[in-house]
Amino acid sequence: MGMTLIIILVAAVAFALFVVALYNKLVRLRVDCDNGWSQIDVQLKRRYDLVPNLIETVKGYASHERETLEAVVQARTRAQEAQGVKAQAEAENMLTQALGRIFALSEAYPDLKANQNFLSLQEELTSTENKIGFARQHYNDCVARYSTSIQQFPSNIVAGMFSFKPRDYFELDTAAAREVPKVSFSKN
Template sequence: MKSGIKWLIGIVALVLIIIFVGVGFYNSLVTLEQDVDTAKANIDTQLQRRSDLIPNLVNTVQGYASQEKEIFTQIADARTQLAGATNVAEEATADRALSSALSRLLLIVENYPDLKSNQNFRDLSVQLEGTENRIAIARQDYNTAVTRYNTTRRRFPNNIIAGLFNFEPRTLFEASSGAQEVPTVDFNR
């Protein structure tokens, strides 16, 4: 009888240890998943900041370059696409479209020296540049959090807990196509 109780106590102790270890793995996955969600929200915040700055920038440029209607339409379409994005892949695609349209807008500005000297335009340009830097940092933070989460999720025995509780892998925020190419800068215009 005494050896039966010892076995029962041993089995109960082993089960409790397994449960506590499993809870620890589960909690670490929850924490990492929350880090990913927070980093994603930070990207969204910076994209919203940029989206809020763009109408002011566009209005300033329109006063000087009203004939450049196509670029203004492209910017508006890209902002709409970004606002309607429902996942990271759609958001990245919309962000690429908006960044491309903004780049074209800034190229148009080169043809209007009076616009470049306009204080409102310069202030908006500085704010936009700062926002672009914040977006880049937020993307790096997001990708770091996703990598940490995905790595932890795949490790044994976390992969068992992740499978049991449906911790799905997350996708990285990838660079736009052509980002590896060096841009051409021409100061002779």
């Protein structure tokens, strides 16, 4: 076996190992994105579980605010049925706005504002919103690392060969959706 053949074989093996290493890095980053999305999903489900209790509590004090209550129920349903990151973000924006209207009702109904169950649910929702925010930040960080990797040379070649596709960021579009619902513990 000639020296040239040995050099070619060593170069081919080194190249193959390099491609495998890049591929494995891209897979790890893609899995990190999937895991980040799962963390968001857990918090969103927790939020969805709190909404019916909130609706029932508000109904007892503000039953004639039917339009507002129905808007929350519809927004929750849309959010639960949303497919894909962008559709989920849009649905979550609508749900956040609808929940904001529910919390605004508490200003008009002092008995509701003083209700311990309402206050507890409001506190839980605020906590959940914070957790969603942290999970969203983690997911978006994972997407940024993944996106950078699939666009940088030479991993962009491997990404193209193995069909690694860009991921969407989970973004909140409206100023209202960016705000965490306000919690007021005063009983005025």
